[in-house]
Amino acid sequence: MVILDATIVLTAIPSIQEDLNFTVAGVQWVLTGYAVTFGGLMLFFGRVADLVGRRGVFLVGVALFVVSSLLCAVAWTGGWLLAARAAQGVSAAIMAPTALSIVVSVFRDPTERNQALGVWGALGGIGATAGLLLGGVITASLGWEWLFYINVPIGITILLLVPALIDTSRTKSTSRRFDAAGAVTSTSALVLLIYAIINAPEAGWASVQTIVELAVAALLITLFLVIEARSTAPLVPLRIFKLRGVAAGNLTILAVGLSVDGMLFPLTLYVQQVLGYSALQFGLTSALMTVMSILGAFAGQALVTKLGLRPIAVPALLLIVIGSSLLTAVSVNGTFFGDLLWGLLIFGPGLGAAFVASQIAALNDVAEEESGLAAGLVDTSFNIGSALGIAIVMSVALSVAGGVATDDPAVALTEGLQSAFLVATMFAILGFLAAFALPGRPADPASTSAGSAVSFDKAASSVAGSTQR
Structure with missing residues (x-):
């Protein structure tokens, strides 16, 4: 539900834009508002669940998800829909980390836990694209309101x-301190950063407004790092990034997120508009990629348990690079077979494999007492x-389209979207380079200390053993 709701709305963007009188820049926040509150608050609520009790916090998140979904469905103005989508993102931030903890606590046998978490990781990549197909069918047959x-x-x-x-379960701890300052500064920084980028084409990249917004966002990020370094109960203990797998895995999955949604949003505009x-x-067009x-x-x-993470992640990111680069050649008079087929055919398997490999990498070799943090961090990234x-x-697309000298809006939009696909390709290249920093072949189990980390030769089992909150 959580991952699906991040992408199922993509297909309905043109319908929502028309019905609620959104601008092209404004309608992005139907997607971005959900992603910002989701990503910005997940670590905080994961910590709350550790201390208060996972089942109870999860049920609160589900209840809020139901209410916010209903409010999205009955939205009669753009502002109402954006507010409801932000609330839906908050509920997703509550549900995702607690759900992962519950899965780990239910499946105590390492083999069963391995299988369960393999399905969990696979569902992330599936949900990111399956929403496109379902969104198209539901929007065409029932209307976009039924997506909610x-x-x-x-x-x-x-x-x-x-x-x-x-x-119900919670971490055994005498302390119940919540890093509210870390949650506020990190979320505020992200919201301001995205707002500045979205409004830059209209305000101007060199305008005082854009420069001030970016500067304040950078200041908030710096403040967040200072708070985390000094906090007795930090939201993100910075020492965790000293672990190679955690740092490389999160950087890789960050690039996957950048390139996947960086490709999907311009794709839906190109195909429909x-x-x-x-x-x-x-929706049927995207079924191939799904x-x-x-x-x-x-x-x-x-394959990751047999070959290691790097041998899976590097080719997967290369497929994403190739698939995105093929889409940069879309044309104003294009066709599915001439402009989209090969890009989507190649992009799809890369997405699924990259998501699984980078998620396992980010959870590998983490001490048990910090594994819950690692699980929330990878979803946040x-x-x-x-x-x-x-x-x-x-x-970038709006900036390029606005500078095209033509009377045909379709030509201008196409050139802008070509640039958007190019930027998505650059994101994928960053992920491809980051994937080389992931561990290679499985390690010798005899070389791994018991109790402090999980041996890599049990790759998916490393997810299981280290995500116990």
Whole structure:
């Protein structure tokens, strides 16, 4: 539900823009508002769940998700929808880390936990693209409001089942300190950074407004780092980045988030506004990428324990680079077979395998007492990448389109979207380079100290053993 809701709305963007009178810049916040609150608050609520109790916090998140989804569905103005989507992002930030903790606590046998977390990791890559197909079908047949209505019965079912099936649990700790200052500064910095990037084409990149907004965002990021360095109960203990897998895994999955949503948002605009496809046609168009991402996710999960992380992540990111670069050649009079087929066919498996490999890398070799933090951090990195990816590529697209000397808006938009795909390709290249820093072949289990880290030859089991909160 959480990952799906981040992408299912993509297909309906043109319909939402028309019905609620959004501008092109404004409608981005239907996606970005969700991603910002989701990514910015996930670590904080993960810590709350550790101390208060995972099941109770999870149920609060599900209840808020149901209510906010209903408010999204009945939204009659753009402002109302944006506020409801932000609330939906908050609920997702509560649900995601607690759900992962619950999965780990339920499956105590290492083999079963390995399988469960392999499915968990694969669902991230699948959800990122499956939403495109479902979004197209639902928008065309029922209307975009039903993208949110469908969450209500699912959420209610979860609320009824969880108390009967799941025990409550929390980290054994005498301290219940919450790093509210860290949560406020990190979220504020992210919101301001994205806002500045989105508004830069209109205000001007060299304008006083843009420069001040970016400077304040940088100041807030610096303040966040100072707070984390001095806090007795930091939201993100900075020492965790000394672990190679954590640093490289988070950098890789950040780049995956940047490139995936940096590609998907201009893709939906190109297909629907340039080629003139309906929402249903776009959903069917994206089905190829969805199927390929599913295959890539499960293949990556199966092979990573045999080959290691780097041999899976590097080729996966290379596929994303190639797929994105092929889309830079889209034309104003393009066709599916001539402009989209090969790019989507290649991009899909790369997405699925890259998501699984980078997530496992970010959770590998983390001491048990900090594994919950690592689990929340990797999800945060992906969602921050998603939010920034959309903001940056569309800012570039609007800037380029505005400078094209033509009377045909489709020509201007196409040139802008070509630039957007190019930026998404550059993001993928950064991820490709970061993937080389991931661990290579599985380590010798005899070389790993018991109790302090999890041996890499049990790659998915490393996720299981180290994500126990």
